[in-house]
Amino acid sequence: MSIHIGAFRLSPEFLTKRKLRRQCDDYSCNGACCAEGVFLTVYDAQRIVQHGSAIQKYLVEPYDFASWNMTRPGYVSTPVYSRDPQHEHCWFLMRNARCAVHTYALEQGIPVQDLKPYFCRMFPLTLVDLDIDVTEIAIDPKAYDTCLVPAEQENYLFTQFETELRRTIGDAGYAQLGALAA
Ligand code: SF4
Known part of the structure; x- marks a missing residue:
């Protein structure tokens, strides 16, 4: 079921813990996410x-x-x-x-x-239509094959997309998401 933050719906995957981290943060982007165009x-x-x-x-x-x-x-x-x-x-x-x-x-x-x-x-976020008038913010499946790489520590997935989420749902929305994880 979607996570509701104000007027936004977010995929429940944001509040799952995974041993993954964003390699884009190391400036090691190889452009693989642009392989198929958009x-x-x-x-x-x-x-x-x-x-x-x-x-x-x-x-x-x-x-x-x-x-x-x-x-x-x-x-x-x-x-x-x-x-x-x-x-x-x-x-x-x-x-x-x-x-x-x-x-x-x-x-x-x-x-x-x-x-x-x-x-x-x-990107690496995307929009997913759940119904004709219901849209959810989710992690682009392509991100799992490109930006996200194995990590030693388990982290909530939303923490890997802080910049994009703050831009999308705002600082207050991001804080709300953090409170849900606490
Ligand atoms: S237009 Fe989009 S898919 Fe193409 S190179 Fe730029 S960021 Fe990548």
Whole structure:
């Protein structure tokens, strides 16, 4: 059953204890979480296209933004760069395993939230539809294969996502979550 924090529903997995820790905190991110690209809102894609020419210089190979198919709003995702089937990744992942959209926004003084795809900003959290009008904040299953690595100590999972949870449910909400675990 969901954890209720104010107006938010959170997956019960946040209050489970696991021997896992976030490796992103060690600055050892290898970009694996960007391997498959990400689903986008049409608005995400349209905003990126507006900066397409300027983003080209950050990319592993130029991308033909005119070829980006946005005709089916529920099925838009980032383009996938594929040198071969073993080396596929989001076209916006740079050689240094950082995001070109994020880097470009920082360098241009554009707020990252104005350009980077919604679900990339939310990751390693995601939204899960439990019903037609019920949505829960959860840990993206992809995080278990990428960001989370074995740890010696057992910890509540929510502690590994403090920054993202505080951004989403606020400091008071995070404190409430901590109180539930106490
Ligand atoms: S847009 Fe950036 S953060 Fe999102 S999947 Fe692509 S490279 Fe990763």
